[in-house]
Amino acid sequence: MAWQLRRAHVDDVDAIMVLETALFENDAWSPAMMARDIADPACYYLVAFPPDEPERIEAYAGLLAPRGANQGDIQTIGVTESARGKGLGRTLMQALIAEGYKRGAREIFLEVRADNPSAQRLYTRLGFDELGVRRGYYQPDNVDAVVMRLTIVPPHAALADALPLVNPKESL
Structure with a gap:
């Protein structure tokens, strides 16, 4: 299935x-x-929907990255159960990372529930590294948050107008 992304309002x-x-x-x-x-204006939120059903939002994601700041923070990401496992989460994350880079961020941070291994795998594949754990961060469930960071690798000079490399470890 294909989705279309647009800025959230x-x-x-x-x-x-x-x-x-x-x-x-x-x-x-x-x-x-x-x-x-x-x-x-310091935030950048996207929604994803089937191209022929723009009112049916299947996913959303948000980034806090003030222009000119060196760091950004993934605020939230949510994908419907029916849209999971099809690359939509990765697409949203890559779009947020690219926007963060355009705004000046060279590091992107996030917290992810310790009981969400599939999200942790996605973030690791995108190049995020685990920094630590915030005990009992998610309340009222008292679930720990894994804190992760991505250092954005600038594009090569020949690719100056291209998007930044999100994970130099992955082959293209």
Whole structure:
């Protein structure tokens, strides 16, 4: 299946919150928090949908990366169960990393639930390294967060207009 990505708007908050509360039952963001982030110019949020059904949001992801800052932070990512395992999470992450790079970030951080090995594998494949653990970070479930960091490798001079290399360990 193919998806189309576009920048999220405050009008998308209701649809995003349907996914947010379904995917993250106990630690979902509030609609006010989501709307604030989506409207914040320091943030960059995307939604993914089937090209012929733009109202059917299948995934969303957000990045906090103020322009000119050296660091960015993946705020959230959510993919419907039916869209998992098809590369959509990777596509969203790569788009956020590329945007972070354009904004000046050379490091991207994230927290991931310790009980979510599939997400951890995705982030590791993208080049993120584990930095440590925040005990009991996800409440009320009292689940640890694994803190990860990606150091973005700038493109080669010949590829100056290309996207940054996300994981130089992966072959193209």
